[in-house]
Amino acid sequence: MGKVFVSYRRQGEHVVGVAALAHMLGAYFGAERVFIDTGLESGDHYPARLRAELEASTVVLAMVYGRWVEDFTVDRDTDWVLLELSTALRAGKVVIPVLLDRVRQPEPGEVPGGIVDVVLKQSLRVHYDRFADDVAVLIALIAKSPAAPEVEGAVADPSGDLVKRPVLRLTSQAVAYAVAFGMIGLAAGLTSDLVGAAMLCGVALVLTVVTGVFACFSCVVDVASLVLRAQPRMVAVGPLRQRLTAYWMVPVTxxxxxxxxxxxxxxxxxxxxxxFVKAVLSFVILVATIRLTQKPIRHGMALDRSWPPPISPDPTTFRRAATRLQELLTATPHPRRSFVQQKQATSVLDALVETRSTLTERSRLPLRRWVLTGCGGSLFPSVVLGTTLAVAVFATCSLVVGAAAGGAIRAGLLAVASLVVSVLFVAVTLVFDLRVQRKHAARLAAELDQWEGVLRPLLLPAGQNHQRSP
Structure with a gap:
């Protein structure tokens, strides 16, 4: 992580001004991102620590005071200021000459050859009578530089609300449902006669009805979702502890x-x-319940404690992040906001905008990609796929058993018909679920667009560009 390195001599009246400047830099960029050698601890090996701090820095401030030029002519075993500046120039670091108060600008011929480039660079003057204003200009110059100290920012996780290995999970769930439904009449139809074929066909018909029931229920749930989510809404999600305190009756009940x-x-x-057996069973169930509730509780705690917060298309996650960002921006207006706060706040807003783009893309997903991403976590696709798979197995068994028994054309036709109807039910369910998931993603994207309209004016100072992201 880059730092600001303050290069100065430790003897002279100028050290008071340098210390005050370093303090203001530390208050804005963070004390850990500003190095001045008064911070060296007892026992530190000075050259090794100095070189390490200089190597970790991206910006070097050359503090020019009244006797800055003359002090280079003093005979010293090691001129640390000369070493610092020459090393910084060779390493290609950003070197900014800072003229303290009314000191004149040094000429190139007045300094050692290794640091001539320092006096050729554009300098910045800090007057003692308007110290805070001039240091603020210096801070703004450093902050806008590409070499500004690095800050850990928020990163959008576009798949944070999706299951891992969605295709494997969807397939395993469908197979599990197929096996569960297939146990209904499997043993009854294993005889190689027409009765067995008819029973297999009957099971296929029953499962087709089950598929239809699930499909119809899915459509009803989807329509209800469309009605309940008719308007985009900005929901301020409070801290987990606050929510549990306010709604303690829910978990207690x-x-x-x-x-x-x-x-x-x-x-x-x-x-x-x-x-004893009852106690063991109770203990196992209790442990399983605790394990199941740990993940959402830890996720809620992470949303409250982590900064920058995690951000994903999950509405609870991005709403909590947006709410916390709004609280930060409101509590610390731009003039009082530190460099770290501004950088992290900007990264959070950028991550929210990126999440909006992810949701907008999801609102246009084709059917194939939607299925491959896990159907948005919906339960109904895996259920209807599982029942249809069971219907296919029973229809095939009905045809095989009927053929072995020397006939059963009617049973075979009924089995095939049930399979076709079941496939149609699956298609209807997938289309309805996809439609709802698309509309839900579009509404969440619209909600994030509203959040950006609220947060961006708070993030940027008055008079700066408030243009919304596309």
Whole structure:
């Protein structure tokens, strides 16, 4: 990470002004990003520490005071200022001559040959009678430089709300549902006669009806989602602790119902088991429940503690980040905002804008890409795909058993018809789910557009360009 290195001599009246300047730089850029050798700790090996700090710096300030030129003529074992400046020039670092108060601009012939380029560079004067204003100009010059100290910024995670390995997960879920539904009548239809073929065909028809029920339910849920999400909304998500305090009845009620349900299960379904077995089962269920709730709780804590915050297309995540950014920008207006705060705030807003672009792209996803990305985490596609897969298995078994029994054309046709109808149900479900996911992504993108309209004027000072990102 780049630093600002203050090069000066430690003897003379100018050290007071240099110390004040370094303090103001540290207040703006962060004390850890400004090096001045008064910060060396006892026991540090001066040349090694000095070279390390100089190497880690991207900007070097050459503090020019009244006797700056004359002090180069003094006989010294090692002229550290000369070494610092010549090393910085050879390394290609940004060197800024800072003229303290009314000191004159040195001429190239008055300084050692190794640092002539220092006096040829554009200098900046800091007057003692308007010290704060001139240092503010110096700070602005450093901040706008490409060599400004680096700051850890927010990074948008475009897939932060998506499951890992979506194709594998969708396939495994569909196969699991197919196996679960397939157990309904598998054993009953394994006989190689027409009765077995008819039973297999009947199971296929039943599963087709199940597929249709799931498809219709999916459509109803999708239509309800369209109605409930009719308008984009900016929701200020408070800290996790605050939300739990405000809505403590919800988790308490959930825990009470969970304990009551588990107690009823133990007393009815596992009444014949010993107390030890019940205790072990209760412990296993408790551990599994804790493991399941740990992830959302940790995620909520990360949203509250991490800065810059994590940002992804998940609405809870980006709303919390936007809310925290608004709180920061409101509490520290631009003139009082430090370099680190401004840089990090800018990175958060940029990440929110990038997230908006991701959501806009999702609102235009074709069906194939939507399926390959996990169907937006929807449950219905995997259910209807699983039942259709089970229908295909039973239809195939019905045809094979019927052919082995010497007929069963009607059963075969019914099985094929049920498969076709099931596939149609799957197509309808996928189309409806895709439509809803697209509209939801578009509304979230519109919400982020609203957030940008609120945050950008707070981020930039009055009079600067407030143009929105495309």
């Amino acid at each position: 959930f825990v009470f119902l969970w304990v009551l349900g588990w107690w009823w299960t133990l007393e009815t379904q596992y009444a014949e088991y010993s107390g």
